[in-house]
Amino acid sequence: xxxxxxxxxxxxxxxxxxxxxxxxxxxxxxxxxxxxxxxxxxxxxxxxxxxxxxxxxxxxxxxxxxxxxxxxxxxxxxxxxxxxxxxxxxxxxxxxxxxxxxxxxxxxxxxxxx
Numbered sequence: 001x002x003x004x005x006x007x008x009x010x011x012x013x014x015x016x017x018x019x020x021x022x023x024x025x026x027x028x029x030x031x032x033x034x035x036x037x038x039x040x041x042x043x044x045x046x047x048x049x050x051x052x053x054x055x056x057x058x059x060x061x062x063x064x065x066x067x068x069x070x071x072x073x074x075x076x077x078x079x080x081x082x083x084x085x086x087x088x089x090x091x092x093x094x095x096x097x098x099x100x101x102x103x104x105x106x107x108x109x110x111x112x113x114x
Contacts, residue, residue, distance in 0.1 A: 085092045086101040098104045 082101070082104075085095060089100050092098065092100055092104070096104055098107065
């Protein structure tokens with residue numbers, strides 16, 4: 001047993017169970033630096049992803065413009081229209097089920113009047 005006045009434990013300033021303010025500052029700075037570096041790399045990755053998406057967007061816009069021009073050009077117009085089938089009874093029958101353009105026109109006009 002210990003007597004009164006005997007010290008159970010003596011701590012010097014260097015043996016303090018608490019970290020010094022300087023040590024805490026250094027740790028906070030290290031954490032802050034690591035977080036900053038992490039954010040920097042994340043920003044670089046997002047900028048690269050953004051650049052790739054912009055490139056893809058431009059490519060798709062160019063393709064859309066090309067296809068729109070092609071569709072509106074005379075290349076496509078008239079490929080499949082009534083005028084091309086009008087003179088070919090076999091094609092007309094194949095696509096419409098009607099024997100010829102004259103019959104088609106009569107049916108169309110009768111439906112148009114209703």
